[in-house]
Amino acid sequence: MLATRNPHKGTELAALLEDLGIRIRTLAEFPDAPEVVEEGKTCEANAVKKAVAVARHTGLPAVADDTGLEVEALGGRPGVHAARYAGEGATYEDNWRKLLRELEGVPWERRRARFITVAAIATPSGKVEVVEGVLEGLIAEAPAGGQGFGYDPVFLVPELSKTLAQLTAEEKNRVSHRAGAFARMREILKKQ
Secondary structure (H helix, E strand, C coil): CECCCCHHHHHHHHHHHHHHCCCEEHHHCCCCCCCCCCCCCCCCHHHHHHHHHHHHCHHHHEEEEEEEEEHHCCCCCEEECCHHHHCCCCCCHHHHHHHHCCCCCHHHHHHHHEEEEEEEECCCCCEEEEEEEEEEEEEECCCCCCCCCCCCCEEECCCCCHHHHCCCCCHHHCCCHHHHHHHHHHHHHHHH
């Protein structure tokens, strides 16, 4: 089970796990699954909470993740609150526009940022394993690219001189924080 209702994330996660020879199911198949409130103080707490709740409800092993964005010039904000940075119900664009406003006039050397994805897998019996992936980068001064979701238009990968939104899905799945976490998750799934 992929413990997400976000269709963009679901597509990305399915692509990262597709060749394992296992059937990947989504919450779309379980409309009565509980809505898990992400109120943890860390990405790990949120990922574990979602994975455990979905595994218990469906009776299937469940994989969940949570991602935070830490921006140096903002003292680590938005952090674990990245998805709700501009408020409840905010769009992806609302969130990255707020981030760009807060970084107006901030020089490049202070625009360092990192994405952190924590992925958890839980069994219906409650066994949990956790992995992490990190992507270091910079926050661009303006959005660029039309791919991806979330903060992708403003997260610049210095080695590629492109934002995540300028990368193809295949390119992103080779370098992203989520790809790093799910490369480790793949190893856990292979063993199981």
